[in-house]
Amino acid sequence: MNSELTRYDATRLAELIRTREVSSVEVVQAHLDRIGAVDSQVNAIVTIDESALAAAKEADKAIGAGREVGPLHGVPFTVKDSIDTAGVATQxxxxxxxxxxxxxxxxxVARMKKAGGVLLAKTNLPEFSYWIESDNLLCGRTNNPWDLTRTPGGSSGGESAAIAAGMSPIGLGTDLAISVRGPAAQTGISSLKATHGRVPMTGIWPRAPRRFWHVGPMARSIRDLTLAFSQLSGPDGQDAFATSTAAFDAGMGRQPGRPLRVGWMTGPGFGPVDAEVRATVASAADALRGLGMHVEEVGIRHSKGTSLWTSSTACMSWR
Incomplete structure (x- = not known):
């Protein structure tokens, strides 16, 4: 059973722990064992939280005592090494x-813990998060677990590699231009670059360009991203850009007769868009339309009135 635990997503693990089918200690230990088995080749993990098992034991005690628990109770999570963690090196x-x-x-991180998550480890990145590969002079190069000769991307490449390799079920990354989305695509996992300000950047490096930086969850399933984002979003009174109090349900609470609205675009932003990418996203838009959603191609206008596309790869947004 332990080896199988590293294949489940965070939502499933939380359910197993909550129903006492497995313990948090078993889940955390399974992921520590997986790190020990494969990270020497992948090099995604830079620091392990030595208190993870103790936190898992406390999580199990809470379940045994019948206390009310959070939606990620007892589930291990990892964190990109630009995000501060109390008592655990953030280099x-x-x-x-x-x-x-x-x-x-x-x-x-505090919000993930409040939801019951158990901090497991910190993951690799390029120095100061400023690159599209995860390599630095302190911890070395992270490899893509699907092909060790290739990169998992950056700057959240250590996080994406750890999740893809089963060393973590869910984690936190940061994104400016492509830093959670690129690594997710390169390792076959999922990620979310949320609207700026939905998740506070308090305690995250770098501080100066914070107005352009985003933090978001990374996982192996969309439902995990939805769950994590529901816990992460909301103002904290410290990040001046994090002001929105709007609830987030990813359309899960839609009423009958009110179709989800989806906007999609494929215009150039940082560079040209490949025809195959355009075709793939157009096909996805058609598929969503076929499911009954309201789908339309959109653009974003520059302040001077010229069309400005915000991504060099196609993207979708919904509300």
Whole structure:
């Protein structure tokens, strides 16, 4: 059973723990064993939280005592090493910050813990998150678990590789231009770059360009992203850009007769868009339309009135 636990998504693991079919200790230990078995080749994990098993034992005690628990209770999660974790080294992929250990959690980490998550480990990145591959002078290069000669992308490549390799069921990454979406695509997992300000950036490096930076969940299923985002979103009173109090349900609570509205676009942003990418996204739009959703091609206007497309790969948004 233990080896199978590393194949389940976070939602399933939470259910198994909540119903006492498995313990949080078993789940955490299974992922630690998986790290021990494969990370020497992948090099996605940079620091293990030595208190993970103790936290898992406390999670099991809460279940045994019949206490009310959060939606991620007892489930291990990993965190990109640019995101602060109390008592666990956060080195930002740089020799300059070797051994740096924060006193407090980033707000996103604190919210994952509040939902019951157990911090398992920190994952690799390029120095300061500034690159599209996950390699640095402090921890070395992360490899793609599907092909060790290839990259898992960046800057959240350590996170994507850890999840794809079964070392973690769910985790947190950050994104400016492609940093959760690119690695997810390159390792076959899912990720969400949320609307800026929906998830506070408090406790996340770098601070200066925060107005352009996003933090988002990474996982192996869409339902995990939905669950994590529901716990992560909302203002914290510290990040001035995080002001929205709108609830998020990813359309799960839609009433009959009110179809989900989907906008899609394939225009160039940072560069040209491949014809195959355009065709794939157009096909996806048609499929959603066939499911009864209201689907339309959209564009975003620049302040001067010229058309401005915000992505060099096609994207969709819904509400």
């Amino acid at each position: 930002r992929g740089s020799p300059i910050f070797k051994g740096r250990t924060p006193d407090t959690d980033a707000v996103s």
